[in-house]
Amino acid sequence: MKKLVAGIIVAAMILCVAPAAFSADKEILGVPFPTQKIINDTQVYLNGLASRKALVVVNVFAGGFYLENPTNNAREAIESDQIKQFYLVYLTNKATAAKLQEGFIEAIEKANPAEMIAAQQTNIKKYASWLDKDMEPGLTSVATYIPGEGLTLEYQGEVKGTINDPDFIRMYFRYNLGEQADKKLRDGYLGL
Numbered sequence: 368m369k370k371l372v373a374g375i376i377v378a379a380m381i382l383c384v385a386p387a388a389f390s391a392d393k394e395i396l397g398v399p400f401p402t403q404k405i406i407n408d409t410q411v412y413l414n415g416l417a418s419r420k421a422l423v424v425v426n427v428f429a430g431g432f433y434l435e436n437p438t439n440n441a442r443e444a445i446e447s448d449q450i451k452q453f454y455l456v457y458l459t460n461k462a463t464a465a466k467l468q469e470g471f472i473e474a475i476e477k478a479n480p481a482e483m484i485a486a487q488q489t490n491i492k493k494y495a496s497w498l499d500k501d502m503e504p505g506l507t508s509v510a511t512y513i514p515g516e517g518l519t520l521e522y523q524g525e526v527k528g529t530i531n532d533p534d535f536i537r538m539y540f541r542y543n544l545g546e547q548a549d550k551k552l553r554d555g556y557l558g559l
Contacts, residue, residue, distance in 0.1 A: 393431075395555075398456045400431035406450050407513050412437045414444070417555025427462055428508075430455040432543075432556035439557050445540040452511040453543060453556075462502035468495040474549070478542040483534060490535040494520065497527035512536055 392399035395416040402413045411433040419427040435449040444451070472495050476484050484491070497520050498508075509521040517531030518539055530536070544553050553559075 395431075396426055396429045396458060398429035398458075400429075400454065404433065406433070406452060406511060409435060409450050411435050411450055411452065414438070415554075415556040415558035417552040419549070419552060421459075421461065425461055426458040428455045428457045428459075428502075430552070430556070437558070439559055441544045441546075441553065441557055444544050444557065445537060448514045450511070450513055451540065452509065455508045457502040457506050457508070458504055460501065460503045464499050464501050467498040467502070471495050471498060475538060475542040478545045478547040479538045483538055487532070487535050487538060490530050490532055491538075493528070494530060494535075494539075497522055510539070512540075 392401055393413060393416060394400070396418050400413055400416060404411060412435070414432045414434045414437045416429070416431050418429045421427050431454045432444075433450075433452040433454065434444065434447075435451075436447070438444050438447075472491060475491060500523055502508075502523075506523045507521075508523070510518060511521070512518045517529040518536045519529040520527045542548060544556060
């Protein structure tokens with residue numbers, strides 16, 4: 368009987384440890400990202416990692432891009448209606464609110480057609496306004512898209528709001544993954 372109980376305990380311990388072994392973290396610039404996690408009761412997977420530098424020497428952030436159905440295809444990642452998340456961990460205190468707001472507006476305008484930019488000014492300004500605090504090492508910015516709900520920004524641990532306009536949401540993912548997006552970030556997030 369003691370052997371049976373000991374066997375059950377060992378088996379239970381293996382089952383508890385095994386999932387952790389299969390979902391090891393991946394790392395970029397010393398920042399670990401889980402290879403899978405649950406968002407809104409759905410399993411999502413780390414599609415790719417990327418980092419941004421400023422002035423060639425300052426590491427601004429390390430980021431992970433999560434999808435329900437991982438893909439290396441930018442168009443599929445942008446257009447597909449599945450849970451998606453950009454999880455950014457900041458590495459500097461030089462990312463001020465003003466720089467982040469200005470950088471977001473410039474990048475989303477560069478990556479999208481002029482007529483869409485004109486039509487989405489309200490949403491672009493609203494999203495930029497949520498980047499309202501200076502970043503410091505270890506603070507996060509998490510943008511999560513959930514089908515039927517919209518794109519929600521959690522900034523420094525505070526939920527700022529949700530935009531549910533499908534055109535803005537596509538613009539947002541195009542700014543990160545489209546042809547005019549920063550190539551290093553795009554390739555990293557797409558796992559290329």
